[in-house]
Amino acid sequence: MQAAGRFVVLGAFVALTAQARAQTALPLKHAPARTQTAITPADLMTRLYMYADDSMMGRLAGSEYNLKATAYIASEVKRFGLQPAGDSGGYFQNVPLVKRQLDPSTALSIDGTALRTWDDFVPRDPGRATRPFDGTTVVFAGVIGDSSMITPEQATGKFVVVAARSFQQVNRGAILGRFRSAAGIAVTGLESFPPQAINFFRQPQTILKDNPAATADTTSLPVYIYVNAAATRALLGASPDSVKAGAAGKTVHGTVSFVDTPAPARNVVAILPGSDPKLKGEYVAIGAHNDHVGFDQTPVDHDSIRAFNDAMRRLELAAPDHRVNPAQVQQIQVNADSLHRIHPARKDSIYNGADDDGSGTTSVLEIAEAFAGARGSARPKRSLIFVWHTGEELGLFGSQYFTDHPTVTRDSIVAQLNMDMVGRGRADDENGGGPGYLQLIGTRRLSTELGDMIDTVNKARKQPFTFDYQFDATGHPEQYYCRSDHYMYARYGIPIAFFTTGNHRDYHQVTDEPEYIDYDKLAHVSQFVYDVATKVANLDHRVVVDKPKPDPHGNCVQ
Numbered sequence: 001m002q003a004a005g006r007f008v009v010l011g012a013f014v015a016l017t018a019q020a021r022a023q024t025a026l027p028l029k030h031a032p033a034r035t036q037t038a039i040t041p042a043d044l045m046t047r048l049y050m051y052a053d054d055s056m057m058g059r060l061a062g063s064e065y066n067l068k069a070t071a072y073i074a075s076e077v078k079r080f081g082l083q084p085a086g087d088s089g090g091y092f093q094n095v096p097l098v099k100r101q102l103d104p105s106t107a108l109s110i111d112g113t114a115l116r117t118w119d120d121f122v123p124r125d126p127g128r129a130t131r132p133f134d135g136t137t138v139v140f141a142g143v144i145g146d147s148s149m150i151t152p153e154q155a156t157g158k159f160v161v162v163a164a165r166s167f168q169q170v171n172r173g174a175i176l177g178r179f180r181s182a183a184g185i186a187v188t189g190l191e192s193f194p195p196q197a198i199n200f201f202r203q204p205q206t207i208l209k210d211n212p213a214a215t216a217d218t219t220s221l222p223v224y225i226y227v228n229a230a231a232t233r234a235l236l237g238a239s240p241d242s243v244k245a246g247a248a249g250k251t252v253h254g255t256v257s258f259v260d261t262p263a264p265a266r267n268v269v270a271i272l273p274g275s276d277p278k279l280k281g282e283y284v285a286i287g288a289h290n291d292h293v294g295f296d297q298t299p300v301d302h303d304s305i306r307a308f309n310d311a312m313r314r315l316e317l318a319a320p321d322h323r324v325n326p327a328q329v330q331q332i333q334v335n336a337d338s339l340h341r342i343h344p345a346r347k348d349s350i351y352n353g354a355d356d357d358g359s360g361t362t363s364v365l366e367i368a369e370a371f372a373g374a375r376g377s378a379r380p381k382r383s384l385i386f387v388w389h390t391g392e393e394l395g396l397f398g399s400q401y402f403t404d405h406p407t408v409t410r411d412s413i414v415a416q417l418n419m420d421m422v423g424r425g426r427a428d429d430e431n432g433g434g435p436g437y438l439q440l441i442g443t444r445r446l447s448t449e450l451g452d453m454i455d456t457v458n459k460a461r462k463q464p465f466t467f468d469y470q471f472d473a474t475g476h477p478e479q480y481y482c483r484s485d486h487y488m489y490a491r492y493g494i495p496i497a498f499f500t501t502g503n504h505r506d507y508h509q510v511t512d513e514p515e516y517i518d519y520d521k522l523a524h525v526s527q528f529v530y531d532v533a534t535k536v537a538n539l540d541h542r543v544v545v546d547k548p549k550p551d552p553h554g555n556c557v558q
């Protein structure tokens, strides 16, 4: 699943507990009798230990390790005998990601004195072409929120300085929206930004560089920078306290631009043709994401982080509002620090993403293998299209690209079943967690029939799941409906179902490892999604869309 905010606090420095170490061996409870293509805990375990191995280096989209991970998936679906449905007759659909970073020629000067990049000013990429500003006049726009701020018309063609009282006040989208006809925008208060934010701004950003949608606005935008107090005085030729909104400042010279380098990333797409000549032109899509978040340059102590997050999760689950207070965090730190002195660190720097989304990826592989081996009436009437999306963690890029450029007709996809993080949900992961715990999201947002059908398939199971629908609630702050690949299908009016066993202490940590996965649970979820796919694929009509479709190019609404 995609991170909710851009800055994730990755771990703390805590000690190893005996309990954390005791969890490293996971016994297989049973080895059920099986045909060659049955979905089994053992097969899922074998696959996941390969897919979430350290050698995959966290599978980051835009890195060579995403190519390595997707090569494994493609070799498997080829072995199953599925039809390739990517670019030019292959299993891969290349997704045009680029690494965007500041052009080294970037420079800003006033009266012949250069401002220092990253110290005096920090440029932000507005996401598309920017205007030249060399030789334009600086104008003080006033303080954010004050009624005396200049109008958008007064800013046209100027280099405006916008004063912010603190970084919390800065809403880049709103500022760019108000002064979009300016040549450049400098926002003050750089000193108040947290160092993590500045570090984040300095990293190259991996983005999807696709032909903009027909409806997209392609006009250029102003250059956008944050400035410190010294740069503010240089631009205005005076202190902002001494000038009124609308006052002219100095003349600014220079260029600020970004350069793109292609970054490798690809979806894997494979088809199992349907058995019914009339229905095989329609598809049930089954998906997961093939990428994760890569690795860090600086290793951390695996066991310390897990022990800390374990203690935090217990408190979160026990608290009525799921919030932990600072005194409790302090107490965990004190316990941890004393233990830390006794135990050696096991260093770890790789985000293996066993649950996120190694679990979904291997589950879709097992489902695909099971369907590929199905004969006679077990073969579904409609076709199935399996898509392992790339770049989910970076912004749902692979699913955005696939649904914007589908390799089958978009309208022929009758539903999409998405699995992201489906190997956890134990009692110590979730309130109400256990072997039958499963979260469902979005199942009735476009089609009541799809949601009802999923409930019916579940009731027919020997051991039905207990569904947790709380994260499907309209406006839920966790925004799960908007944070995984299914949404990219839903925005085009394709009914979706998002299956997940939910968040846990190892989410986006180096500790999301295969040893902490519940393989029996993973097999049950996989079998269930297999059954749901069969039901949707064999229905005598396509699932009915009875709810309003969203704007495909608008913002997702939870």
Ligand SMILES: [Zn+2]
Pocket (backbone or CB within 6 Å): 001, 002, 003, 356, 393, 508
């Ligand atoms: Zn994730």
